[in-house]
Amino acid sequence: MSNDSRREVGIGMIGYKFMGKAHSHAYRDLPFFFDPQVVPRLRVIAGRDDQGVQAAALKMGWQSFETDWRKLLERKDVDVIDIVTPNNTHAEMAMAAAKAGKHIICEKPLAMSLDEAQKMVQAVEEAGVVHMICHNYRFAPAVQLAKQLIESGKLGRIYHIRATYLQDWIMDPSFPLSWRLRKDTTGTGALGDIGAHIIDLARFLIGEFTEVTGMMETFIRERPIGEMNGGLSATSSGNEMGTVDVDDASAFLARFDNGALGVFEATRFAGGNRNGNRFEINGEKGSIRWDLENMNLLRVYFSDDEPGLQGFRTINCTEETHPYAGAYWPSGHIIGYEHTFINLFSEFMNGIAEGRSPNPNFYDGFRNQAVLAAVEQSVRDKSWARVQS
Numbered sequence: 001m002s003n004d005s006r007r008e009v010g011i012g013m014i015g016y017k018f019m020g021k022a023h024s025h026a027y028r029d030l031p032f033f034f035d036p037q038v039v040p041r042l043r044v045i046a047g048r049d050d051q052g053v054q055a056a057a058l059k060m061g062w063q064s065f066e067t068d069w070r071k072l073l074e075r076k077d078v079d080v081i082d083i084v085t086p087n088n089t090h091a092e093m094a095m096a097a098a099k100a101g102k103h104i105i106c107e108k109p110l111a112m113s114l115d116e117a118q119k120m121v122q123a124v125e126e127a128g129v130v131h132m133i134c135h136n137y138r139f140a141p142a143v144q145l146a147k148q149l150i151e152s153g154k155l156g157r158i159y160h161i162r163a164t165y166l167q168d169w170i171m172d173p174s175f176p177l178s179w180r181l182r183k184d185t186t187g188t189g190a191l192g193d194i195g196a197h198i199i200d201l202a203r204f205l206i207g208e209f210t211e212v213t214g215m216m217e218t219f220i221r222e223r224p225i226g227e228m229n230g231g232l233s234a235t236s237s238g239n240e241m242g243t244v245d246v247d248d249a250s251a252f253l254a255r256f257d258n259g260a261l262g263v264f265e266a267t268r269f270a271g272g273n274r275n276g277n278r279f280e281i282n283g284e285k286g287s288i289r290w291d292l293e294n295m296n297l298l299r300v301y302f303s304d305d306e307p308g309l310q311g312f313r314t315i316n317c318t319e320e321t322h323p324y325a326g327a328y329w330p331s332g333h334i335i336g337y338e339h340t341f342i343n344l345f346s347e348f349m350n351g352i353a354e355g356r357s358p359n360p361n362f363y364d365g366f367r368n369q370a371v372l373a374a375v376e377q378s379v380r381d382k383s384w385a386r387v388q389s
């Protein structure tokens, strides 16, 4: 029984593994916690493996499934195409979806190259569809509060950002060579996969990058060939070995157009760090620190606090006044990883209702890709590289 009179938006999702699960869950929970102007309906999910996609559809609550993603574009009851497939498929799918007049949400990084990203931006602009890229960490309440503090001038002029995204899930040399470790399917390794997230946070909080200089390393060059399962596990298909041609770890220095300096590190070889997305920002009047693994907490330091009582203090960003937090539970009742997606999708739904593309959108994806491309360029040239604007 449904008395919901809000306009429904039909979702067609391509892909169904880790991010497929995160997105499906977000669509389902969204109308429960938020009051979006339009409500998502899980119409159809696509995947190449007939049994896999059927099982996923059943488990995650999709009305139907297809093994050919192009079928989704033909369906009148599908308004949105959600792309959660390997990076080398994003451009083709997004451009076809735009041509079919569908709104689009795409996983990060947007594309395999800056050129591809530019074509994707052009396609959505020409089609006039609503578009977003799924940089979900912007939508943690503590990150939103950090943004408010910076914008209100509480930190004064910003001098530094140092951001790390540290993981360790491929440290075992027997971890298979799957799409996330192959240049032809992923573009770059740690840089584009997790570095893209901290680049997005830096663009959101600090501003545009102007130049970068970096280094990249592949520590384990041969691995057994295999495929990703759901989550971050993979299975090898036999004894055949293949060459890893993307970075296991990347680090770079950056300058921003407002004069701030940045230090960034993205690695899948930081043992003990399962999903260590962290940053510290220092300004003339204060500093802030955030750590995804304690994502509701924002550590703040203000230099005008009383002498003798100065130091970092901790704000638990679960109050009703904190962005998005009021949609969930009473103060002190924490939220988690999955809620960053729900928050993002609430913006996407309202964007669809109002015919505008909320940030981060394909244009943000393009700007992010420009930073990734400049880091790669700087590594090739062993010098500083300008970030294309």
Ligand code: SOE
Pocket (backbone or CB within 6 Å): 018, 167, 193, 194, 197, 232, 275
């Ligand atoms: C794997 O590194 C991964 O799943 C990324 O692809 C996601 O974008 C990140 O949020 C978590 O880690």
